[in-house]
């Protein structure tokens with residue numbers, strides 16, 4: 001669908017205690033979000049004010065100034081960098097000669113434009129309807145104003161006539177469809193996880209997660225390629241999984257995920273809970289950070305979302321990406337919340353081998369030797385099971401009738417294999433190579 005670029009007047013309220021850097025950052029991010037939605041910010045209006053106005057969010061004098069800015073620029077939409085109450089939106093739209101969107105709607109709009117998978121579309125529509133529900137005044141007309149975002153891809157349009165009851169029914173219906181999709185995916189995931197360790201790339205939007213997955217796939221991919229990430233906020237919406245080689249002969253699955261942003265609207269976290277939880281129920285999280293753009297708020301955002309989806313018990317490796325843009329002396333300090341921090345550039349490829357190695361080590365993908373000896377007979381079934389665990393490096397029989405075997409296998413399965421051997425052969429003796437210490441966080 002071809003759409004003309006909409007003009008925007010962006011409105012931010014600043015509290016007296018917000019620092020210059022934080023405010024500049026927030027302004028740039030709002031402009032980035034508008035661009036990501038396919039619109040251009042023509043003017044930025046700010047007001048420093050300790051508390052929000054109940055009626056208009058900003059003071060009434062400021063509303064007049066916003067009105068003038070809209071007239072002067074011919075803007076179509078005023079975007080407020082906050083979540084407005086239903087009343088505030090109504091009051092502002094009465095005073096201003098244009099539509100009013102808040103930050104939540106703006107982000108919903110971007111998600112609606114990006115969603116490609118069935119699941120993503122269901123999740124976005126649920127979030128959009130949840131947003132609308134308390135904002136309906138009972139008239140379809142209101143819905144059409146609120147339903148359309150910048151790309152006018154809101155749930156509105158075809159559903160203008162829906163009232164509250166119908167919207168609730170629709171949400172219920174969408175949730176049921178989503179639950180069915182998720183149930184099926186959980187089955188597939190169960191199959192995959194039993195055999196292959198999984199790593200999720202998480203982090204702030206535009207940090208370079210997709211670029212990192214692309215590089216990883218180019219370097220070590222088993223099959224499939226990855227399309228380049230684009231320089232825009234919320235480029236990736238649907239999770240993408242790729243198999244890559246790991247350790248000597250192993251494989252792992254790397255998942256790309258939707259990026260986070262400060263104050264990610266709650267209804268989106270809720271709607272995307274299943275997807276986010278899948279990304280979080282992995283063996284290892286690689287937290288991708290833009291090293292040229294590190295702020296306390298951004299670092300905390302990732303950990304806050306990880307906390308909300310119950311993923312803080314996973315081990316985390318932090319990868320400071322885009323190190324090519326930063327002087328070595330100005331690189332950020334290690335992330336104290338992560339098990340380890342690494343530095344590099346997914347674009348130039350520096351630091352990637354160290355990252356792969358750190359991931360392999362954390363996951364126990366490196367190979368160790370296990371020596372076992374037993375006097376029991378080893379039938380074909382046992383031999384074939386041993387071959388599944390790893391590689392039989394040598395097998396000898398001693399004079400007393402015991403068989404001795406050296407098995408080379410991935411460190412991560414040593415304990416499982418040891419338990420299996422114990423159950424098969426009560427007399428088995430098992431000795432392992434010097435195993436690198438497994439700390440409590442690695443499972």
Ligand SMILES: Nc1nc2c(ncn2[C@@H]2O[C@H](COP(=O)(O)OP(=O)(O)OP(=O)(O)O)[C@@H](O)[C@H]2O)c(=O)[nH]1
Pocket residue numbers: 204205206207208209210211212228229230231232233234235236237257258259260321322323324325344345346347348
């Ligand atoms: N200079 C530099 N640019 C990079 C690097 N890695 C990624 N980029 C650029 O940063 C932009 C965003 O990269 P993506 O890989 O799309 O970021 P993302 O984390 O997947 O973003 P979302 O999907 O929006 O969450 C793109 O323009 C990349 O080319 C890097 O190491 N160095």
Ligand SMILES: [Mg+2]
Pocket residue numbers: 209210211229235236256257
């Ligand atoms: Mg991406």
